[in-house]
Each structure stands twice: as structure tokens, then as C-alpha cells.
Amino acid sequence: MPKPLVCLDPGHGGADPGAAGNSLAEKDLALDLALRIREELLSGYHVDVLMTRETDTFVSLADRARMANDAGADYFHSVHLNAFEPSARGYEDFVHTSVRDDGRAARIRAAVHEAVMELLTPYGVPDRGYKRADFFVLRETAMPAVLTENLFVTNEADAGLLRQELFRQALARAHVRGIARGLGLQPVARPPVLYKVQVGAFTQRENAERLAAELRDKGYSVYIVRTSPD
Structure with missing residues (x-):
């Protein structure tokens, strides 16, 4: 079964810095x-995932929409x-x-909105609501499209948050939670975490073998590891 294709569109870039303050x-953020x-x-x-740009380059609005359409993004x-x-401060998004x-x-x-605001509300960031606009990339893309601000x-307060790498990482994760919920994405199966217990450390191997035998008799899975000092 083919994977869904998400087109990520970082606004502005290159000679177009976008908003500044x-x-x-x-463009950088x-x-x-x-x-x-x-x-x-x-x-x-x-x-x-398809990116409309991966570096600080200018990509026209028409090219952004064309890239998503030509790739058949979902x-x-x-x-x-x-x-x-x-x-003025806060978060808003557009369809x-x-x-x-x-x-x-x-x-x-x-x-997406719900997931992002779950993160932002404890920071005191205002919810500016669900909005609509005739933005080019929303109009000219042939798939569901959302523009986030x-x-x-x-x-000053918003800028202070945006300067923090940990905050930006948390914000990205919030976007991903929303995208995953909205698209019904299937999570990658992760191997279970295993915790190992060490019992004993000896300078003589026969002592290690003796304890290992005792533990095996009690039903434990045992192996001996030889280590050397650095």
C-alpha cells in the first residue's frame, strides 16, 4: 500500500525574507x-514527504503549487x-x-489547530482562531491544504519563544501530531524496550560460571560478558 505524500511548504526564502522583527x-524560522x-x-x-524548498532559496508561489500537484501530494x-x-501575538491557520x-x-x-494550541496555551499564546483566505497556494493546490501562521x-514574547530551539522542536512535534491525526497516518512500529539486570562481577571466570549455573537452575536466562578495563 503506497504511503501518503505530505508536501511541506516553508514560506518565503532567498531574496524574499518574509516577515521580520x-x-x-x-524565511529562516x-x-x-x-x-x-x-x-x-x-x-x-x-x-x-516532499519539500518545496530545503535551503534558503526563492521558490515562486506557482512553482510551490506545481510541485505539490505534479507529485500527486495527498x-x-x-x-x-x-x-x-x-x-499582536498568537497562532492562527487558514484554509x-x-x-x-x-x-x-x-x-x-x-x-492541526487543536494539537498546536495544546502546546501553546500553557505558554499564554493566544488562539487567533480558524480562518479562511484566498491565498495562492491554498487556491492552486489540488489537494487539501492548510497554511499555518x-x-x-x-x-517580543512570541519572538522569545521562537528563539528557543527546544520550543521550535516542540512546535514541530505539535504540527506532526495534528497532521497525523488529520490524515490518519500509521505510526512506525518501534521495537520494545528491554531492561537487562547484571548480577555479580568477578575477576575469576570460574566464579562467574558458578553463579551463572545457579541462576540457570532457577530458570533465568544467563550469559557471561567479558570486559576489560580501559
Whole structure:
């Protein structure tokens, strides 16, 4: 069974910095978040990922949509950051104006929004709500598409969070949880964790053999490991 294909779209890039404020550039943060999202998706779920850009390069809006359409992506996830007057802060996301409330894009967006706000609410980050817009990449992509606005680089509190690598990693994981819920992605099966117990350490092998025999008689699985000092 083929894996679902998610197209990740880090906004702006190259000569187009996007929003800027508090010594932060949208193009850099969007790429950082998208790469983290890709890593979490690929390591945790049966899914393939297409990036509209992987470096600090300019990609037109038409090319972004074309890449997703030509690849037959199942979902398009655009990553942006916001800017406005310094008091504005928070998270919001968009689907196209033509999307029905019960449409697949709306359902995926709801899952992403809920997962992201589960992370952000304890930080005091405002929920700016579910929104719609006639953005090019939402209009011209042939699959469910969501555009996310991940805090305001122009707000000091939001910028302080975005500067923290651990926060950005947590934010990426929140996106992935939402995407996985919305698309119904299957998690990668992980081998069970095993805990081993050491009993005894000897300088003479015969002493180790004697204890090993006693433990085998009691039903334990035993093996002897020879180690040398560094």
C-alpha cells in the first residue's frame, strides 16, 4: 500500500525574507520548523514527504503549487510566521475560502489547530482562531491544504519563544501530531524496550560460571560478558 505524500511548504526564502522583527526573519524560522516537521514525520509515521524548498532559496508561489500537484501530494502544509504591530501575538491557520466546514481540508486543519494550541496555551499564546483566505497556494493546490501562521516575529514574547530551539522542536512535534491525526497516518512500529539486570562481577571466570549455573537452575536466562578495563 503506497504511503501518503505530505508536501511541506516553508514560506518565503532567498531574496524574499518574509516577515521580520526582533532580529528574526520569517524565511529562516519557516524553514527550520518545516525541516523539523519532516524529520518527525519520517521517523514516526509511514509517510513520504516532499519539500518545496530545503535551503534558503526563492521558490515562486506557482512553482510551490506545481510541485505539490505534479507529485500527486495527498496534503499540502504551508509554514509561515506572522508580523503586525508589536502587541499582536498568537497562532492562527487558514484554509481556502472555498473549503466547506465539513470538508477534508477543514477537518485536517482542525486537528492541526487543536494539537498546536495544546502546546501553546500553557505558554499564554493566544488562539487567533480558524480562518479562511484566498491565498495562492491554498487556491492552486489540488489537494487539501492548510497554511499555518506560527506566532508573530514582531511580538517580543512570541519572538522569545521562537528563539528557543527546544520550543521550535516542540512546535514541530505539535504540527506532526495534528497532521497525523488529520490524515490518519500509521505510526512506525518501534521495537520494545528491554531492561537487562547484571548480577555479580568477578575477576575469576570460574566464579562467574558458578553463579551463572545457579541462576540457570532457577530458570533465568544467563550469559557471561567479558570486559576489560580501559
